[in-house]
Amino acid sequence: MSHPDIAFFNLRTILAATNNFSPDNKLGQGGFGVVYKEVAVKRLLNNSAQGTEEFKNEVMLTAKLQHKNLVKLIGCCIQGEEPMLVYEYLPNKSLDSFIFDETRRLVLDWPKRFDIIVGIARGILYIHQDSRLRIIHRDLKTSNILLDEEMNPKISDFGLARIFKSNQIQEETKRIAGTFGYMPPEYAVFGKFSIKSDVFSFGILLLEIITGKKNNSFCQEDSYQSMTGEIWHLWREGRALEVVDSSLKDSGSPDEVLRCIQIGLLCVQEDVLDRPTMSAVVLMLNSETTLPTPKQPAFILRKSNNNFNPSAKMDGFCSVDEETITEVVCR
Template sequence: MMVIFNGKNSGLHLNTGYEPKSPRDWSLRNGSEGCVRKESMCGNEEGFVMMKRLKGPDSSNAAWMDMSMSSSECEQACLSNCSCTAFISMNIDGMGTRCLAWYGELMDLVENTYEMWDLNVRVDATELATYTSKSEGFLGHKRQVAIAISTVVVPLFLVSFIAYMCLMKKRKTKRTLKRKLQNQSLNFIGFKGSLEGNELEDSSRHPDLSIFNLSCLVTATGNFSPTNKLGQGGFGSVFKGQLSNGQQIAVKRLSKNSGQGIEEFKNEVVLIAKLQHRNLVKLLGCCIQEEERMLIYEYMPNKSLDSFIFDHTRSSLLNWRKRFEIIIGIARGILYLHQDSRLRIIHRDLKTSNVLLDGEMNPKISDFGIARIFKGDQIQDKTTRVVGTYGYMSPEYAIFEKFSTKSDVFSFGVILLEIVSGKKNNGSYHKQDSLTLIGHVWELWREGRALDIVDSSINDSFVYHEVVRCIQIGLLCVQEDAMDRPTMLAVLLMLSCETTLPSPKQPAFIFRRPTNDLGSITGGGVYSINDVTITEFEAR
């Protein structure tokens, strides 16, 4: 059984029933082979060791027990199955206490400060006794250690404090000099202080971020030839390029007329360089030279998701299985932003055109120009400038200028419904009473005809229960009250595991057309049953 932490092969603590797969490599500080579970006989007085403050393993090998269980009942159920390797007793939004068990490999374990799960890992009797005795020995030894420390710590503290103050003074002087030199360099190339020296210094320390020369990018893109242009947005234009070593790249070039481009550029350089996930587009580097500001990304040969699902000729290339995999990939990418990365990121502009597809049609979230970082236990923020895309913005953000992780959940719900239906949320629905996709899906759901919304190009490939489940999860994500929407962790578990889902409440932004042309006879005009009017958005 191989155990993988955070996408990299490394071992569980050896006192929890695991040992290096290759002891020789482990002694050389090479943990790439990971760990394997020590040999044990099932039922031979096995037990569980609790690993605290963890994010749960990858849910692909997890399954819910059939009924609500206490922690002790969950332990006994897992212990009675020889294939069960770990369990968590937890409370999921709106579903009560549930028992989640893992079978086989434990993948993607990571320490986490936002979701502090206690994972119970199965070990044999010998390992359990060893772990228990060490824990008791530690408590018994703790008092002796405290006494020893108290006799030494005071004089050491005084010496250390003096040395620390001298070191800080020296570092401050060195940092001040370096910032002055760096700011002079930024001003020389025309950046004029829009990036602070410490921000660029922090991003440039990232081992995978390179500073590209302008002449190199001019050559790679054919002097930014129109034939190499991939698209255009509020930031500027994106060009395809090829480096001298044959690597293909996408160059995002800041438009000189972009009012918000400098801020977006700074945000992406400082923020994305710190994010690494298989479902996020990779930033290779940047270029700040003369009057040019450019971001260099890995090239996505299949462009964006919307170019497939909204194109009648290309939508058939995405059967249901591939669409479901894309939904899972997007959910994992958002969960990484909200919980698993060392920063808590709110994207604020999630939409199908910002989901790129690589050569194997794997989804990668892009465009972090208006993303925001949440710190510590912060759960909500407010902005004075609403930017984003109509049809994907949550009501609390579009109207009250408040955003949180639940704002991204709303956007994900819209994307999910668009993937299933092949229709845009803010498209035209001449033959239906509802004027939005959300409203149309809600009406069909209430009538028990949810499958009527499924894209006709996947009628021969979709799995009934998966599609119905996705539609229900999509409606749960676009509920009007942010508190009613699930977290992305709950969304991913609902997508991955068979369990009873709560019934969705009425979504936000349900617009209907009047029943007759006079309007005033029935209450008048196009209206929203949410009693909300949106008059202005700042487009990107």
């Protein structure tokens, strides 16, 4: 594997940069493996949920993508048994470490959260429409949004991404890859994905940023609805501001917050054709155009006839964690 835009590092250099993979330099861990500083080195572990194909996919795709709201790939190392990716180091780690933390969320007032929402939207628009390749990310979630020193968002982790032809609308697979809670139902159940799959994931992201709650936190035994269903019902009753993170009190315009909630609901509508494109989303975020009325969202949490089992992910379309799923066969 070679690419003119990628630097190839030897293992000795990586060991020096991470102080021999010292636990003190560990930034985090996900489905791919462990991430270390001072540069962000992502190490594919032997027992990783993702494999060689995902590694190659991430290298080749990320090397061709250049946008201020996408994480920058510096190079890779393929020596030894554990391939590694070398990314720019982003000191504020990932978005989920802020919005879901009782103390750190206070750093993100509404103007900053709105900037993050817009930045994520622009990054997705770039990979869908403006880059040299038309790419579907397939694993957009708060832990895959990294923050630089100025809290600007950068989309990361393209291991599960797929390239679409310019005239291609949809693809179908029997290998479901992504994270439950962020997957649209047509993908989780039937394996069908398109640019509207990323739009759905963005809608979940947007609503999580506003509420400060994980979509999966709504997976409770006595609940028949997902976060989107809860918000949709409150929105129809004119009570949508009740879901807003309490730490945002007095830090933003209620009208702007309500507008963003409505945009989020438009993105997670059940019917794929009803969801807007990312170009329309960016326009709605940056203008005061009249918004359509959202239709029923995809209730990705369903109460099964059996006893509730949080581990039965395909029955409830809900998981209690955010591990990336890479090998689920559709029924």
